[in-house]
Amino acid sequence: MHPTHPTAVLLASLLPSPVFSTTPKHHPSSFHPSAIITRDVAIIGGGSSGTHAAITLKDANKSVIVVEIKNRLGGHTETYKDPATGLAQDYGVQVYHNESTVLDYFARFDIPLGQPQYAGNDANYDFSTGLAVNVSAPSVQDLGAGLQKYAAFLAQFPKLESGMFLPDPVPEDLTMPFGDLVAKVGLEALVQMMFSTNQGIGDILSVPVVENARVNGLGLVQQLAANSLVATARRNNSELYGKAQAELLDADSLLLSSEVVRSVRRESGVELVVKTPDGVKLVRAKKLLVTIPPRVDLLARFDLRRQEREVFGKLIDVGYYAALVKNTGTPDDLVIYNRAPDTPYNLAALPGVYTMGPTAIPGVKAIYYGSQWSNATYPLSDDFVKGEMIAGIKRLQTANADKFEATEPEFVVFTSHAPFYTQAGPEDIYAGIYDEMNALQGVRSTYWSGATFRAQDSSALWKFNKEIVLPMLMEGL
Ligand SMILES: Cc1cc2nc3c(=O)[nH]c(=O)nc-3n(C[C@H](O)[C@H](O)[C@H](O)COP(=O)(O)OP(=O)(O)OC[C@H]3O[C@@H](n4cnc5c(N)ncnc54)[C@H](O)[C@@H]3O)c2cc1C
CATH class of the missing domain: 1.10.405.20 (Guanine Nucleotide Dissociation Inhibitor; domain 1)
Known part of the structure; x- marks a missing residue:
């Protein structure tokens, strides 16, 4: 097998990093052009903050690719559809703040809101x-x-x-x-x-x-x-994610059941090797937005530097x-x-x-x-x-x-x-862990959103994306 054959790259990328470092590094030329995805922004995680970021960036005419490990968007938003009655029941996210970011987002997908x-x-x-x-x-x-x-x-x-x-x-x-x-x-x-x-x-x-x-x-x-507070009138918060999913798939902007197996993050942009149901893809993006919980084990394939390991390791x-x-x-x-x-x-x-x-x-x-x-x-x-x-x-x-x-x-x-x-615990908060985490925004083309950087609250996260993270990320795009 030729070392630059895509299958060789896949095998290499799946090996633990010490072994990987002795194998040839992946290079865009080792991927067939059809396996290379070039976008303005790659987003890791298609839950509350990742989906909102993707839709907001798409609406601002930026190209995106969302990498979501599950076979659906929504994250902590989950809705059960009773087969016998057809009734929907949310058993994840339930309610939202009655404020313009929330109202506009649901209106964009034509989803009515009502009283919880x-x-x-x-x-x-x-x-x-x-x-x-x-x-x-x-x-x-x-x-x-x-x-x-x-x-x-x-x-x-x-x-x-x-x-x-x-x-x-x-x-x-x-x-x-x-x-x-x-x-x-x-x-x-x-x-x-x-x-x-x-x-x-x-x-x-x-x-x-x-x-x-x-x-x-x-x-x-x-x-x-x-x-x-407001809730979706049809008690189906997943409707938003279903509609977002269809729209992002239609725009070639979503990889479901997919996972990053290797990354290189630089000031000039990022390269991600992504295992998808359709084979291994190389994602090249100007910016990366990570929305999954920043646990060191979950970020093992994201080319973490010592400073990132130290900060996230305290959580x-x-x-x-x-x-x-x-x-x-x-x-x-x-x-x-x-x-x-x-x-x-x-x-x-x-x-x-x-x-x-x-x-x-x-x-x-x-x-x-x-x-x-x-x-x-x-x-x-x-x-x-x-x-x-x-x-x-x-x-x-x-x-x-x-x-x-x-x-x-x-x-x-x-x-x-x-x-x-x-x-974080009180000593780490006093010692400035949140300043350290905020200082990671933009380093090596990487931005961070999601509950750890803001709150387990979808309304707060969408506002955080809109007012803090996305304006920083979009600068220079
Ligand atoms: C039971 C429950 C009820 C809640 N009720 C409310 C409520 O009423 N109102 C409210 O505002 N908030 C509520 N929340 C909180 C809300 O869920 C969170 O605020 C929000 O979902 C967090 O968004 P997030 O983007 O950080 O994470 P998530 O929504 O969890 O999204 C993270 C996504 O990343 C994916 N992922 C994980 N690892 C990887 C990987 N390696 N590669 C690719 N993708 C990956 C996950 O599958 C997930 O889709 C509730 C939460 C729960 C659990």
Whole structure:
């Protein structure tokens, strides 16, 4: 086999890097012209931020190629279509901020928005024992007063609404545990709500204030106070990604089920060897936008330099898991919060279930589960989480035989969203990790978007793309 034959290049690119470095480097001349894709921008990951970036760049007449490892766009956005009823149910991303970036994006795809539907009766149970827990919910007045105090606190740091742009030096108010801020500012009424609005963050009372504020930030607080969040009227957030997918495929701008196996990143542009279902392609792009979680293991094929390894190596993350389950034995309209009888604010211990609540599909409930922080990319195994979900439901049934039926719960769908909420610890935040991460923007033609650089919040990510990342990236294109 000739060393420059495409198959040789594929084999070489699949070998671990020490071996690869002794083999001939891939060169554009080793790829058949039909296997070379030349674009203004290559985007890694076609979830919330990658898809938004691709569509925005396409609308600005820039050529793009999205490399997505799965066979569909959407990332954490997932929608189940019930074959029996035809009903759609989102069990990933649910709601959005009512603001122009969001409204314009959905309008572009002609997808109607409406009010989120929260129908259901609330109940509090301890999934670890199955027993009901007495929880006193804060009054509407206390919630409103808490939101005002928190908004006044956040207003001191307006740049946080644009990204992880922290003052230098980083004030202790931003690195202290969120639980300490609660006591200092008087935010007790907000804790249970924020535990729900920021699922998958880890232990919310210990998390640095600024990490909680990524999602529970001024933007969301204002939306909550005004009760103005929006959702897709057809309860099908995947419709946006389906339409974007069709459009990008039509424009030869999307490689699904594809993965970068080797890269060279230079100031003059990037070259990516991409394994696709149609063979190995060479992508040449002026700029690269990476939107996948920047875990060092996930970026192994991206030609990371020492500085990038060091910064990303400090990040921790969380396991967050979502499922639709039938035969739970609980009434369809019951929203069950997992509460503990003896913890501050009755917050459930993690790892554990957050909630199990109604869906549009009769007999099917949505259940969400979270881990504690971890250095591991995948903190818990899927089998462990599935087992814990089912065991929790069975405990509810056993302890409440008068209310719930003893049935055998069955998974309709299950998804691990790990690694989720990739974040930094207080010492690293104080030492300036977010300045270091922001300083990576543009280095060796590479730009970074996605939740780690902004928030696990699609509205915030689209604004981040529009206002911060894409203007930088488009300069000189
Ligand atoms: C259950 C759940 C509910 C949520 N609810 C809401 C909500 O109501 N409102 C809200 O605003 N936000 C919500 N979020 C948060 C929202 O999902 C995130 O804010 C958003 O999806 C993050 O976007 P992203 O682009 O960073 O990552 P993702 O959307 O995860 O996109 C990353 C993409 O990269 C792909 N990928 C990974 N590795 C590779 C690789 N090596 N090569 C190529 N592609 C790769 C993935 O398959 C994925 O498609 C929710 C999240 C979850 C999990």
